[in-house]
Amino acid sequence: MARTLRFGIVDGMIYLALSLWAAVTLYPFINVAAVAMSDFSVYLKNPLIIIPRKIRFDAYRFVFMHPLIRSSYKNTIIVTILGTSLRLVLTATFAYPLSRRGLRGKPVIMVYLIVTMMFNGGLIPNFYLVRSLGMYNTLLALIVPASVTAFSVILMKNFFESIPESLIDAAKIDGASELFILVRVVLPLSTAIIATLSLFFAVGLWNSFFSAVVYIRDRSLWTLQLVLREIVIESAAVLDDELTSADNIQTQNMKYAVIIVAIVPILCLYPFLQRYFVKGIMIGAVKG
Numbered sequence: 348m349a350r351t352l353r354f355g356i357v358d359g360m361i362y363l364a365l366s367l368w369a370a371v372t373l374y375p376f377i378n379v380a381a382v383a384m385s386d387f388s389v390y391l392k393n394p395l396i397i398i399p400r401k402i403r404f405d406a407y408r409f410v411f412m413h414p415l416i417r418s419s420y421k422n423t424i425i426v427t428i429l430g431t432s433l434r435l436v437l438t439a440t441f442a443y444p445l446s447r448r449g450l451r452g453k454p455v456i457m458v459y460l461i462v463t464m465m466f467n468g469g470l471i472p473n474f475y476l477v478r479s480l481g482m483y484n485t486l487l488a489l490i491v492p493a494s495v496t497a498f499s500v501i502l503m504k505n506f507f508e509s510i511p512e513s514l515i516d517a518a519k520i521d522g523a524s525e526l527f528i529l530v531r532v533v534l535p536l537s538t539a540i541i542a543t544l545s546l547f548f549a550v551g552l553w554n555s556f557f558s559a560v561v562y563i564r565d566r567s568l569w570t571l572q573l574v575l576r577e578i579v580i581e582s583a584a585v586l587d588d589e590l591t592s593a594d595n596i597q598t599q600n601m602k603y604a605v606i607i608v609a610i611v612p613i614l615c616l617y618p619f620l621q622r623y624f625v626k627g628i629m630i631g632a633v634k635g
Contacts, residue, residue, distance in 0.1 A: 376610075383407070383603035390599055406604035415566065416574055416605065422486060423553060423571040430490040431548040435541065437495045438503050443529045445500070446507035447515075464497040470561070477562055488562035489555070489570065499544050506540040507533055550613055575609050578602055 377397045382390050386401035410416050444450055445457070468476075473492065482488040510533060518528045534541070556572035563569060579602055 379603045379606050383600055383607050385600075387600055403600075406600040407608070409601060410604045410608055415569070416571070416608075418567055419569045419571045419574040420608070422568060426486055426489045426570060427549055427552045430494075430552045431545055433490060433494050434496075434499070434548045435545060438499045438544065439529065439534065439541075441495055442500045442503035442507055443525075443533060445504045448512075460497045460500060474561060483562055484564050484568065486568060489552070489558050492558070499547070503537070503540055503544065506537055510536055546617065549616060553613055571609050575605050578605055 374397070378395060381396045381399045382394070383406055384399040384402050384404065385396065386403055389396060389400045445453060445460075450456075467473075477483055477488050477492060480491075482491060514532055514536075515528055518532050523531070554572055556570065556576050559570045559573040560576075563573070
């Protein structure tokens with residue numbers, strides 16, 4: 348009885364600690380959402396509000412109507428969708444041969460792959476490479492570089508190795524080609540790792556701003572994170588101050604509204620992929 352009570356107290360303390368940690372983690376997001384929807388006078392009285400008061404949606408209307416933010420949102424969606432698709436295709440086609448037995452030169456390829464995780468050419472060589480390929484100041488500069496990473500290839504390779512070899516042998520007996528086996532046999536059984544890597548790729552591309560800072564100069568090609576960075580750092584100087592003042596929208600409300608608009612799509616994506624996340628990481632990380 349005493350032992351059961353002791354374990355009950357310990358569990359209660361753990362749940363309490365996790366609840367407090369969750370509250371601390373969620374508070375910044377709730378505060379930003381509340382400020383973005385509240386009148387600026389409410390923010391001046393209490394910057395730490397969590398419940399919106401004197402609700403106004405002018406900041407969101409301004410965000411969705413401003414041409415620079417709309418174009419950056421479109422560019423970010425294009426980069427995220429195309430970049431994620433390209434990375435999945437290249438990662439799968441690279442990982443599948445490495446997961447097959449009897450591949451000639453496999454140890455050498457794996458060593459070369461792992462070396463790329465520790466060493467790279469650096470910023471300046473990459474910049475000259477992108478410019479020499481004609482991708483400078485284009486969205487391709489945000490999509491093509493780093494389309495294949497050693498980490499993602501190893502995760503997918505290890506997952507492919509967990510698929511029973513008998514299924515692949517049966518397909519070969521029926522006369523299926525390697526490409527057919529990959530597309531019709533292996534990938535349908537790899538939903539977990541595909542969903543996991545899709546989440547990794549999408550979040551990375553959506554939140555990336557350093558590549559845009561280095562490779563993009565045209566404002567019409569700016570991504571959402573670059574616009575958000577400029578707004579937060581330069582206090583909305585990147586936008587039209589006259590338009591902001593004409594609509595009586597305060598800078599702080601506008602900043603928070605842009606932050607919410609920038610993070611909500613990823614928050615909406617995660618719940619649909621969560622059930623695959625743990626399975627994909629565990630199998631891809633342990634096996635091999």
